[in-house]
Amino acid sequence: MAVVTVSAENFRRELSRLLNRVGYSGDHVLVKRHGEEIAVVVPVDLYQELDLSRWAKPVENNGSTQPASGPFFPVEEVASLAGEIEAARVDAGISYEMLSEGLRAERLRTLREKYPDYAARHETS
Structure with a gap:
């Protein structure tokens, strides 16, 4: 192989x-x-x-069963992960404002890296 x-x-x-x-x-x-x-x-x-049953969940759509778009996670698993993420944020002393600013900076960095022409035309100082 x-x-x-x-x-x-x-x-x-x-x-x-x-x-x-x-x-x-x-x-x-x-x-x-x-x-x-x-x-x-x-x-x-x-x-x-x-074992695709963990990642794909059939949904009813106009009488036919179609696979769900995107991965499927059991509700319990999502709630548990969200709790872990929130606890880690609090333990690290990161406020929502700091998190928001960090995400904004990362989006801009990614935009500049992957689409430099677009970023140059649309970025404001």
């Missing part, structure tokens, strides 16, 4: 060949767009071994 990394553009161009590698050789294909990993194609037997 090999892990083959391809760009999204090459993935579209080479789809048939890559599917053959996955289906017949058991290779995994990692797809990247703009350097960011966005998808993995794995053999169906590996996919079937995954």
Whole structure:
């Protein structure tokens, strides 16, 4: 088994060949767009071994069952994680204002890093 990394553009161009590698050789294909990993194609037997029930929840939609968009976490797990995060924030002495400013600064840093032209045109001092 090999892990083959391809760009999204090459993935579209080479789809048939890559599917053959996955289906017949058991290779995994990692797809990247703009350097960011966005998808993995794995053999169906590996996919079937995954416990997807923890991450996907069927929902009723116009009479047909469709998978939920995004990951599904049990309510108890979300509540527990939220409590842990809040306790860590309080223990560290971080106020909501500090948290808000930190998030704003990180959003701006990411915008400048990933979209410098857009940031230069839209950023206010």
